[in-house]
Amino acid sequence: MKDIIMVILALLIGMAITKIYYPNQIINHTTDTLTVVQEPIVIEKIKPKLIYRLDTVIQTRPFTAVVDTVFKYDTIQVKYDYPENQMQLAIRMATDTVYNKKEILTTTQRNEPWWEDPLIATGGLVLGYLLSNASK
Structure with a gap:
């Protein structure tokens, strides 16, 4: 006994x-994530500076020149219309998200x-x- x-x-x-x-103690562990996405850069129609050269008189037909390429993960597109002298430029970057992780700890008795x-x-x-x- x-x-x-x-x-x-x-x-x-x-x-x-x-x-x-x-x-x-009760420990609450939470994680807060913030996502930031970049927007594409698009330049709508610009009028380029023209340089005239006087050599001979040549008649050309209207045309449109387009360059569309991918560089690493980015897409670049350039378009030129001849008689109107208008240029378009579009740069679309790869989806670049930034994750900011923030940990929040709260303790309660x-x-x-x-x-x-x-x-x-x-x-x-x-x-x-x-x-x-x-x-x-």
Whole structure:
């Protein structure tokens, strides 16, 4: 009987020390992500500067020159209309998203009565003792 009381006291002291040095805390860990997408650069119709050279008189028909190419991950498109002297330029960059990760930690104290854990432990020990005596 003396040994059982010593075990119960040791458990109660251990639980009290645990409650004092390691209080019940709830830690909420959330992550907030911000996504930034770049918009394409498009220049609609510009009139280029013309340089005239006087050499011979040549009649040319109207034409449209188009250059559409991919450089690494970017698309570049240039279009030129001859008699109107209009130029279009479109630069579409690859989808470049920037992820800013921000971690938010919040801790809140969980309020429990101090006697709840010792009561559960003591009740378990008493129930175990009664069951062991009942089986004899």
